[in-house]
Amino acid sequence: MAMAMAIEVSIWRGRANGRYQTFTVPLDQSQTVLDVVTWVQRKLDPTLAYRFACRVGMCGSCAMTVNGRPRWTCRTHISKVVEAGRVEIGPLANMPIIKDLVCDMAEFFAKWQRAKGAFAPGKSRHDPIERISPAAAERVAADAAIECINCAVCYAACDTVRWNENYLGPAALNRAWTLVNDVRDAGQRERLAALAADGGCHACHSHHSCQEHCPKALSPVRSIAGLKRRSLEAYVRGEL
Amino acid sequence: MNVRLYLLQRATAAIMVPLVLGHLAVIYYATRGGLTAADILARTRGSIGWGAFYGLFVLAAAIHGAIGVRTIASEWAGLRGGKLDLLMWSFGLTLAALGLRAMAAVLLP
Ligand code: SF4
Ligand code: SF4
Ligand code: FES
Numbered sequence: 001m002a003m004a005m006a007i008e009v010s011i012w013r014g015r016a017n018g019r020y021q022t023f024t025v026p027l028d029q030s031q032t033v034l035d036v037v038t039w040v041q042r043k044l045d046p047t048l049a050y051r052f053a054c055r056v057g058m059c060g061s062c063a064m065t066v067n068g069r070p071r072w073t074c075r076t077h078i079s080k081v082v083e084a085g086r087v088e089i090g091p092l093a094n095m096p097i098i099k100d101l102v103c104d105m106a107e108f109f110a111k112w113q114r115a116k117g118a119f120a121p122g123k124s125r126h127d128p129i130e131r132i133s134p135a136a137a138e139r140v141a142a143d144a145a146i147e148c149i150n151c152a153v154c155y156a157a158c159d160t161v162r163w164n165e166n167y168l169g170p171a172a173l174n175r176a177w178t179l180v181n182d183v184r185d186a187g188q189r190e191r192l193a194a195l196a197a198d199g200g201c202h203a204c205h206s207h208h209s210c211q212e213h214c215p216k217a218l219s220p221v222r223s224i225a226g227l228k229r230r231s232l233e234a235y236v237r238g239e240l
Numbered sequence: 241m242n243v244r245l246y247l248l249q250r251a252t253a254a255i256m257v258p259l260v261l262g263h264l265a266v267i268y269y270a271t272r273g274g275l276t277a278a279d280i281l282a283r284t285r286g287s288i289g290w291g292a293f294y295g296l297f298v299l300a301a302a303i304h305g306a307i308g309v310r311t312i313a314s315e316w317a318g319l320r321g322g323k324l325d326l327l328m329w330s331f332g333l334t335l336a337a338l339g340l341r342a343m344a345a346v347l348l349p
Contacts, residue, residue, distance in 0.1 A: 163315035196243035203241045228246070235243045 007082055009036055011048065012090040015097050020088065033073035033081065034062050037089060037101065050101035057215065060149035063156070064101050065090040070156040072215040092156040108152050108169070115172040116194050119179060122186025130184050142181040145174050145223045147216050154210035154220050166199030170210035170220035173201050177223035180230055193240050196231035204228075245307050252304035259297045284346040291347050298339030306332030 005027045010020040023040050034052055041048040052062040057075040064073050066081050067088050081087055095103035112118075123130075132139050154170040155161055161169045168176075176195055179185050195201050201224050210220040234240050270280060284290045310328040313319040319327060 160315070198242045200242065202243055202246035231243050232247060235247065240243065 007036075007078070008086045009040065010086070010088040011037070011040060011101070012097075013048075013100055015099065018097070018100075020090070027078070031078045033064070033066055033071070033076045033078050033087070033089065036078050036087070037064075037073065048101075049099040058149060060151035063092055063151040063153045063215075065092055065156065070153040070213055072151055072153065075215060092152055094156050094158070094161045095152070105152060108155055108171070109150075111168045111172040112175055114194060115168045115176040115200075116187060116191035117172055117175040117179065119182065120185050120187025120191075122184065132183065136183075138181040138183055141226065142178040145178050145218060145220075148174055148218060149216060151215065153213050153215055154218075157209045157213040159207055159209065160203055160205055164199060164203055167203045168195075168200055170204075170224065173204070173227060174210075174218060174220040174223040177226055180227065189234075189239065192231045192234050195227050196235060196240055201227040201231060241307075241311060245310070248303055249307040252300040255296065255300045256304065259293065259300065262293065263297065281346060285349045287347065291343065294339075294343050294347075298336060298343060302332045302336035302339065305335055 006024050007027055008022055009025050010022045012018055013021045023044055025036050025039055028035070034055065037048070037050050038052075041050065050062075050064070052074060053059040055062075055074045057072060060072075062073045063070060065071075065088075066073065066076060067083060070092055071081075073089075078087065089101065091097050091101045091103045095105060095108060098104050134140075134143075148171060150171065152171060154174075158167075158170055160167050173195065176191060180188065180191060180195075185191075204221070204224045206221055206225070208221050211218070211222070214220065231240065269275075306328045309331045310324055313327050314324055
């Protein structure tokens, strides 16, 4: 049953010096924030720019700031966020705005590279495949952090990212933690050195904002605590 | 903040925990116990024990505080690079100098 009700939706338009533009959108059943944005783009203003792909919470491309909070919009029901018949939708914070709801994630992903977020192979196809027990401590630690969808919600929610442009941020560090726990990886020393440098894991203030907002209920702050410990041990042993 | 500064800041914090408690106990004892300035000076002048206690305290506080000020200046005032290190060192050295000067006043015979 379609509800005969409409809401006022304020959507960010333009670049950093833009402004909010208000649209009236009819409410529908099981309507997500992404549905609302799509409705505006299809019915009212085809020039509205925004990103999405999977619509089922897997690709991580639809994150926006909804009423001041970073959220994945394809899995957020509008009924959960409407306040007094209004909702405000803007681009994610901590990244430059390209246009409307689209922000520039180049730096966000560059930091994944800086954090050595890519697997460093140490064997060839001629070596036997390594057996990793699902119950191994390293595998359990990696599993707890592995479901990240690269949505940058945590990155947008982190005060330390806002204060320090050099800081790698929760997502890249969380990714690095999964690799630090990968016993097959051959680039651990370089990775720990990158993570222990200025702007690395020790810049985190353990605010828990990343964990509070992560739509996948991950805990980047726990991963970062693990990195702080590992790199500190390596430093004390003189390995860094 | 890198791993070296992190370690120094955490280690100095750990060192200061018992020192702060000892310092508070000393203040309490000296004021409540009705010690006069002359009594206190008689105990501190030339004392290696008090010198070691407060020497360690002053150095730990200077290092700990300087690293903290470095972080605050970087995150809240946007200071970077050489200016940031200059601030850290001058803050730390000033703190150490003030502390050592206060120590000298009660320790030197
Ligand atoms: S815990 Fe660390 S990474 Fe997470 S929001 Fe706070 S400062 Fe950022
Ligand atoms: S850790 Fe969570 S919030 Fe951060 S990018 Fe991954 S899924 Fe998104
Ligand atoms: S559109 Fe893919 S996660 Fe929302």
